[in-house]
Amino acid sequence: MENKKVRKNACAATLWLATTSLAVGIVFSSAAFARSDDTITIDFPEQSLAQSLADVALLSGRTVLADDSSVSGQRTAALRGTFTLREALARLLAGTGLLAVRAQDGFVVRRAGAPVATHGT
Structure with missing residues (x-):
C-alpha cells in the first residue's frame, strides 16, 4: 500500500514537472531532513x-x-537495496x-563537466 502511495505522489510530481520548461524540480520538505549518511x-x-x-526525493525527504x-x-x-541518498x-x-552535486538541503543534477554556478556571479 505504501509503495502505491509513493508511486501516486511521484506521478503527480512528475505531471507537474512536465508542465514546467525551465527545470525539473522535486521539492519535498520534511520536519527533519535526512543526514547525508x-x-x-x-x-x-x-x-x-x-x-x-x-x-x-519522496523517499529521502x-x-x-x-x-x-x-x-x-x-x-x-531497476534499483533495489539500501543506500544513502548520494549512493542512490x-x-x-x-x-x-x-552527476548529483550537493546543494544546501539536497542535490542538483547537472551534466558532468558543466561549470558550477557560484553565488553572486
Missing part, C-alpha cells in the same frame, strides 16, 4: 530518470533538482553523463 530502502522498477529522481532537458527521455535500470543518485545517474 542516513540510508533509504529503495525498490524501483526500470523507469524514466525523471520518475526515479521524483521517487528518491530531500530536494533533488534537475534540468528538464537533461533528464528527458533518459531511463534507469550515483547509481541512478550511472551512464547518463549526469
Whole structure:
C-alpha cells in the first residue's frame, strides 16, 4: 500500500514537472531532513530518470533538482537495496553523463563537466 502511495505522489510530481520548461524540480520538505549518511530502502522498477529522481526525493525527504532537458527521455535500470541518498543518485545517474552535486538541503543534477554556478556571479 505504501509503495502505491509513493508511486501516486511521484506521478503527480512528475505531471507537474512536465508542465514546467525551465527545470525539473522535486521539492519535498520534511520536519527533519535526512543526514547525508542516513540510508533509504529503495525498490524501483526500470523507469524514466525523471520518475526515479521524483521517487528518491519522496523517499529521502530531500530536494533533488534537475534540468528538464537533461533528464528527458533518459531511463534507469531497476534499483533495489539500501543506500544513502548520494549512493542512490550515483547509481541512478550511472551512464547518463549526469552527476548529483550537493546543494544546501539536497542535490542538483547537472551534466558532468558543466561549470558550477557560484553565488553572486
